[in-house]
Amino acid sequence: MSTERVPVELCKGINGLDKVVLKEVRGSSAEVYLYGAHVTSWKNDHGEELLFVSNKATFKPPKAIRGGIPICFPQFSSDGSLEQHGFARNRLWSIDTDPPPFPTVGTNKAFIDLLLKTSEEDMKVWPHSYEFRLRVTLGPGGDLMLTSRIRNTNTDGKPFQFTFAYHTYFSVSDISEVRVEGLETIDYLDTLKGRERCTEQGDAITFESEVDRVYVSTPTKIAILDHEKKRTLVLRKDGLPDAVVWNPWDKKAKAMADFGDEEYKHMLCIEAASVEKPIILKPGEEWKGRQELSAVPSSYCSGQLDPQRVLQGS
Known part of the structure; x- marks a missing residue:
């Protein structure tokens, strides 16, 4: 009996850019462009897209792709001589043919290793x-x-220092109906108020205007409850103490050339990050940061989604 093999396929994407397609036997899939090592698609086993990519995203280097999971390195935001969010997201990565050992990967997982090294x-x-x-x-x-x-x-x-984020754009049915749980009582830096330090007061984060915050020293698990889709997106993170929460709302959306005027209603960025305190590495030292995303059906409890089951689960 032949064993089922999970395919990893290298093919051409938009504008002829190279991409890798990962497929899982039950039907879920992911797509990763070598340009930016940028995940542009993550679908569940029903073929539903879980990430947001703008209809106006250009897929033309040197501009970063708007949506999916851009990687912010060696800086998050814009400081000094570096472009906003650093350069990793608009460099061409290579497939890493000789990666150092990672924790054991079972045969039932599809994966790709990518590599970016210093350029002149x-x-x-x-x-x-x-x-x-x-x-x-x-x-x-x-x-x-x-x-x-x-x-x-x-x-x-x-030594060198850097800040970092997985700038994940999640697809949501309606931003006004979404709740983010797991960041209650946490301090955050409010970018809209000159990075003023505030404390989250709500029992969940809800959205009725522009939000651009860096939550600091956050839990390892954050949940996005999407009432309309009866779905909860769960982000788990390791080595990344902060979490950025961003939605541009209407005015900022209209000001972005590669973003549709109304698209802010259907996206939410929740980003596993290390922003408040830069990571410092001495020569030979290595830093590791991980995020894991999962989507689970949400149950109802007195007319509301029941997040406790999700947040207390594995």
């Missing part, structure tokens, strides 16, 4: 030598896992 171009704006390895894994239940390993390969003995 990057050295001009960020004068450090590094190796960035990313493994994208699609698990047997359709869970999507991104594991990043960043190593300082400087030969001059100098």
Whole structure:
């Protein structure tokens, strides 16, 4: 009897860009562009898209792809000489043919290893030598896992520091109907108020205007409850203490050339991140940061979604 093999296919995507398609036997799938090591699709076993990509996303280097999961490195936001959110999301990555050992991967998982190394171009704006390895894994239940390993390969003995985020755009039915749970009572830096430090007061985060916040020292698990789709998206993270919550709302949406005027209603960014305190690596040291995404049906409890079952689950 032949064993079932989970396919990993390298093919051409939009505008002829190379992409990798991961497929799981029950029907879930993910797509990763080598440009930016950018996950642009994650579908459940019913073929429903769980990530948001703008209809106006260009897929034309050097512009980053609007939506999916951009990787922000070596900085989140815009500071100094580096472009906003760093350069990893608009560089061409290679397939890593000789990755160092990761935790054991079972035969029932589809994964791809990607690699980004220092270029002369990057050295001009960020004068450090590094190796960035990313493994994208699609698990047997359709869970999507991104594991990043960043190593300082400087030969001059100098440490470097960076900030980081998986800038995940989730697809939601209606932003006004969505609740985010798991960040109650947590402090956050409000970017709309000059990074003023505030404390989350609500029993959940709901949305009725622009939100751009960095929640600090957050739990390892955050849930997005989508009332209309009867679905809860769960983000688990490791090595990433912060969580960015962002929705541009109507005015900012209209100001973005690669974003539809009304698309803010159907997306929400919840980002596993390390923003407040930069990560410092000495030569030879490696940092590891991981996020795992899963989608589960939501149950009803007195007319509301019951998040406790999700947040207390495995």
